[in-house]
Structure formats: structure tokens, C-alpha cells
Amino acid sequence: MPVHEPLRDLGRDAASPQRPGLILAFLCVAGFMTFLDVSIVNVALPTIEDELGLSQTTLPYVVTAYGMLLGGFLLLTGRLADAFGRRRMLRTGLVLFALASLGAGIAQNAAMLIGARAVQGLGAAFIATAALSLLTGNFTEGAARNKALGAWGALSGIAAVAGVTLGGLLTDGPGWRWVFFINVPIGLLGALVAPLVVAESRSPERRESFDVAGAVLLTAGLVLLIFTLGRTVDDSDVPLGLVCGGFALSALLLAGFVLTERRAKAPLLPPGVFGRKSLRAANVVAVLLLGTCVTLFFFASLFMQQVLGYSPLRTGLAYVPLAVIVAVGAGVASQLVTKVAAKPLLTAGLALTAAGMFLLWRAPSDAAYLTDLLPAFLISGLGLGLSFVPVQVAAFAGTDEDESGLSAGLINTAQEVGGALGLAVAATYAFRRVAELTAWADGVPARVTSARTDVFHDAFLAGACFATAGLVLTLILMPMSKSSASATASA
Template structure:
């Protein structure tokens, strides 16, 4: 292998991290900020109860379905270009959503946000992966990124509550514009993409079509399962279609010369384990956000702003777990020694929440559970985010990053549908078996007890899912600590040689 000159780190990389983090925060915020504003938007635009879910689903379908495509575009076109284009497009889509005058305009804006988010999110993570290659710096950078990825959803609830309560629901869209503007300026001035890391080959069109249709079918199937039931014909048909399309996608990727998703990215044992464990953990987390939001606002009577602030201990725990535990230990111990205890600690927090009742106190139950959840998820997310792109060839960094986001997006869709369905079924069964108590308790109290029983039952499932994530981590992830020296990858098939992301230390 011919020698390649050592590329010195860009002195502006820490400033670049700040702007990459702003962009990532904007994308993560948008997953929850609109949820708080949805009742107001529905009333203002006359959206029916049957169609209101599409404000969330349109975004999820476009985002989840196009992520692999967006990641590969970043590899081919250039990560900085994809990052900037994603930011501008997301801001334009947000502006359209803010001025929406009817249901169709709002839904179109949400789908457009999802499409540009699918370009922006993998570009942001892959820029981080190719910018920070020295072990200690990488740990710090991914600590910041992991804290944002984990805690951004809760921050979205707070910001959404403030904007909806004190301004107008439209500001949950407008707020993205200044975020995007600052990030675009920062990208232009300080973000630099290391030379030679692009994939110069053409785009795998059959792979794009199969992956997009397969992921859209899968996400939509879980959405339909929540609304129509798991045994409905449409639900089963969508699951079957998703399976057929995704199997065909894998077959195509194993044959084509320049695949959309090189199987080498996911066949690595540790990296594949990360994608699977992370997706399962997100299932548990998204369900929890949903139940805690309803518990605090409907059962406990919190305002949107109060409910948002009630999530702050979890956010603080995630920041501490990510930056002070994960980042400090990532270069010293193997990822599974951080991820497995992290998921178990989060499961312990979930276990506390299974004891929730209508008269439970916030300080006595919700607060300690959130602290444990935050610390556990922050500790686990940070090495997971880094390991998912660690050791990947620079030309594959975008699609490897897209796989992280895909596991999160699909996990979120599954978590919302699966756990909400479990909660609804448990609540119905409890209400039926305790119908005689309804006159004594009163209508509101009986409804609250019914709902809380459903939440607690579903959270038990979330505990089990986190334990399963732990088992997957222990079983599949065998990579050593991420403290290896940077390596250089040789070019293949006539491609330009480029500095690689460091190989895993064993």
C-alpha cells in the first residue's frame, strides 16, 4: 500500500462541532415539539381526529423512508454540501408549515421536513465521524452529540410547551429557521470535510427504490397497527410488503457493483449489534415519552410548560451520562461495558415507573426514575453513536450514519405504535374487570386509574425491551475500547486514498 501523508486535524473542528450540534438539535427537537402543538394546530386548521395523526406520520414516513438514500447522497455529493442543502430545505419546509392555511399544506410541509431531515441527519453524524478521528477528541465530540440525541426530544417538549402556551403553535415551525440559519453560516465558515472520502461511483437506483418503499411500508405498517389494529388486512399487507421489499433490497445489495448500503457496513458484528440494540432502546424511550406526557398533563393536571420542565431531570441525567461517564471511559473500556450497564440502569428507572398510580408524587416516583433513565441512556447512547461509525471507510460514513438514524426512526415508530397498543388493550381489560367500581370512584377518577394501569403495563414491556437490548450488547458487541490510533485506508478500484476513521482496538 503506498504511503499517504498524515492529515492534520482542522483547528476549527470544535467550532464545527457547535454548528453540527445545532443542526442535530433542530432535527431531534422536531420529533416532539410539534406533538405539543398538535391540538392547537388541529383546532385552528380544522383537521379531523382521523387525520391528525398524519401531522406526525407524514414526517416519520419521509424521514424513515429516505434516510439511507440521504446518507448515500452525502457520501457521493459531499457531506458538507448535503449538510447545507438539508439545513436550507428544512428551514424552507418549516416556513411553509408555519404559514399553512389548511390541512394539506401542513401535511405537505411535514413530509418535506422529513425528506430534508433524511438528508441532514446522516450528513451531520458522518461529518462528525470524519472530523474527529483522534480517540480522546472523538470521545468528547460524541459525548456532546450523544447528549443532544438523547435529551433533545425532552427539550422539544419544553420548547413546544412554551411556544404553544405563550405564542402560537406556528412558532413550533418558525423556531427552526434561526437554528438553520446559524448552522448554515457556521457550515460555510468553519465546517471542513476531509479530502478524498467521497464515494465516486454512481447511485444504486434499484436499491434506492427498494429501501425507500420497504422502510416507508414498515413505518406505515406500525402506524396503521396503532390505529386499525394488528390483525387488520391493511396492517398485515403492509408488513408483508415491507418484508418482501427489504429482503429484495438485501439481495440486490449483495449483487450490484456500487450498493446503496454496502453489506460490509452492517455485517460487522459489533456495528450490527449497535444498530439493533439502539433501535430497541428507542422503542422503550419513545413509548415512555408518550406515557409520561399524558400522565403528567391528563392525570396530574400539569400545563404543557410544567410537563416540559418535568422532563428536565432526564435531560440532565443524559448530559451527565454522555459527557461525564461515557466520554471519559470510552477510550479506556470496551463499548459493551458502558452500554450494557447503561441499558440496565435505564431499565431500573423504567421499573420504578411501573409502580405509578394516580396519587404518586413527582418527587417520590417520577424524579428518581427520570434521573436513572437519563444517566443510563446517556452512558449507553454515547459509545453506541461512536461505535456505529467507528472503523467505517470514509466513503461509507454517510450511509453508516444513516443506519444509526434509521434504527432510531424505525424504533420510534415501533415504540409509539406497539407500546400504545399494549397500553390501550390493558386499559380496556382493566376497565371491564373493574366496571363495578366506576360509580364509587367517579367518572374522572375511574378514567385516570384506567389510563395509569395501561401506562404501567406498557412500561413493563419497555423494561423487558431494555433488558433485551442489554443481552444483545453482551452477546454481539465484542469490539475493544475506541482508543486505537488513527489508521489510513487504501483506495480501492482506483479510488483516491483517504484518511480512515480509526480501526477498533481489540
């Protein structure tokens, strides 16, 4: 998640923290909650589908609505926090996130659930940016801040995988609604105690303007693009004109974003921001890497429950080895990235991720966990762990101090948007034959299982293609330069 301003730009109300451990724990809990919600809903999706009567083509929106609002507003919420107070924006985000979680928990239909998930994403954008800015401001540059950032980075990776495990426990226990209800007391309590734990801070130079129009155009264009992709495989007969119109309007909104950025007084993306090769390459690869990651979690959860007949609890526990190996891979990468260039490490990680996804693509409809799923999980998980660290480091390589916040905002926006957009593309490709396969299955159990397997195989193949494309682009675009210590610390 982004660091929005260097330490010298902080106007803090208090001196160095007297309780650094408490501050770090509080901010990490706030961040962990937002990271967790990216994936915690995945295991609950089949249950939600049955209880609310959602179609399979609607399910991806439950995930992408959150990711798109989170990614689309990261840069804007960071600037709002700098100007109006990071603690104030953190508390705003916690309350908004808690109320939206309550709305998602009591949702009675698809519109209510997806709308609440979108508001959750907006609240998460406030939390993530403000919390990390407070963290960097409360720990002095050097070993103290590096350790704090290391704890934050470890949580972001582990939470994504731990979310699917916790989601299984809650869904099989008190029910899927508690996947959302659990956030309510945490968010409200966090908003209440924040003034007791962390001091207020803001940028000494209050900005006169904010590129709200740019943030709205970017997010609206991406959301409409994802929605239109889903309509191409909708169960209903959608007129071709509406689909083409959706794509055209999305293109206009994104073009409007580009024009707005050129004229804005305080653009989200200043001209020349992508002048560094490593930053360009890192952002492109991050989109593909997170597209692979979210596709894996989403469709593996459905495959285990709808094809292999796993319960939500068993599905959650099946992810435990994946969580462990991701943490191991990230730890190894953190040690190696200070000694070797980011490029070979990222290349190895993406190659392993692609290999694991190809193994899932070949998993049979009667797949055994130990021989078919576990090897794929371990290989892809190790690859993801090895990839997360160097892609972050590459984004910061050669970054000046006054550009660190922008670089962090860009790479995290690319990750969030990449996860949502990648899932939308994978779902569009996988669900394109649902009507045809449903007619072929004709309600025969064996055929239904075979049809579902074909759908999920296509999704895993799409994820493998994302990772492969990321590998190729890394080889072509990523410069071979040894990562600096400052880049490692910033990541």
C-alpha cells in the same frame, strides 16, 4: 449521526479552517436543530390533538413520520453529499427543513401536519449527514477532531431531552405552532451564511450510480409497516383484509430492498457488512434502546398532561432533571468506556433504563412528582446516558478506516428507525383497548382518568420490555472486547 467518508477521501476547496470555533458552532447548530425536532413536538401533542381534532391513535404518526424519513434516507443522503458536495447538500437540507417546518406550523389537519413532518425528516437526513461529514473534514484527525466529535455527540443526546423542555415553553407561550415556526428563520439563515463559514468538500471519486431504489423501498416498507400497525388499533372499523394486505405489502417492499441491495452497483448495505459481531449487536440493541427512549418521551408527556393535569410548561420543566442526568450519565460513560469494555457498561445502562420504565409502569393515576415520577426519570435517564456512548463505541470496535462511514451510517439509521418503530409497537399495544376502555368509562371523570392510566401503563410496560430485550441481547450477542481508542474517537 454518520461520518460518511474518512479524511483521506475528502476533496476540499480550502485548507485547514482558519476559524475552527465558528465552523464547529455553525455545524453544531445545524445538527442540534435536527436532533431537537425528534422530541420537541412531544409536549405539544395533547394541544395539537385538541386543536386539530386528531385521534390518539393518529398522534404517534406525528413523531414517527419524521423519524422514519430521517432514518430511511441517512445512508443515501450521505452518498449524495459525498458526490455532489457536502455544503451544497447541507444548504439543500436547511431550506427543505425550513419550508417543511413552515408547512407543519400552518397545518390545518392531520394529513398536512404528518406530511410536513415527513418532509422535515427528509431535510434532516440531508442536514445531519452533510454537517457531520463537513465537521470531520474540517478538523484534523486526533485531538482536534475528537473534541469536535465530542461536542457533536453531547449535543445529540442533550437535544433529545432539551426538546421536550423547549416544547413545553413554546406550547404554553406563543402556542404549539411555534414549535415548528422557530426552525424557519434558523434554517433559512443557515443556508444563506453557510458559504461564508465552511468550504465546499466532496469525495474525489464521483459515484456513477446511487441506490435510490433501495432507499425508497426500505423507507416505504418501514413507513407502511408503521402505518399498518397503527391501523390495527384505529378508532374506525378497519377491514381485516386491509390490515393483512398492509403487512404483506410491507414485507414485499422490504424483501425487494434486500434483492435490490444484492444487485445494486453501489448498495446502501454492501454484502458482508454485518460480519463483525460487535456491529451486529450494536445495531440490534440501538433499535431497542431508541425504541425505549422515544416511547418514554412520547407517553410520559401524555401521562403528565392528560392524567396528572400538568400544563405544557410544567411538563417541560418536569423533564429538566432527566436532561441533566442523561448528560451526567453520558459524561461518566465517556470516561469509563476507554477503561472497560462496552458490554458491561451497556448492560448496566440498559438495566437502569428498564428499572426506570418499570417504575413508570407502576405510577398511580394521582402520582406525585417527587416520589413517583422523579425517581423513575432519574433512574431511566442515568441508564440512557450510560447506554448511548457504549452502543456507539461497540458499533465502531474493530472497524477499518474505510468502513467508518458505513458503520456510523448503520448505527444512526438503526437509532432513528428504532425510535420510530419502537413507538409504533408501543402505541399499538397501548391503544389496543381504547374502544373498550372508552365504553367502560362512559364519560365519568374518575373512570376516564383510570382508563387513560391503564393505556399509559401498557405503553411504559412496552418500553420496559424493549430495554429488557436489549439487555438480554447485549448479554448474548455483544462480544467482551475492550473498546479501542479509535472506536471511542469515531463514536
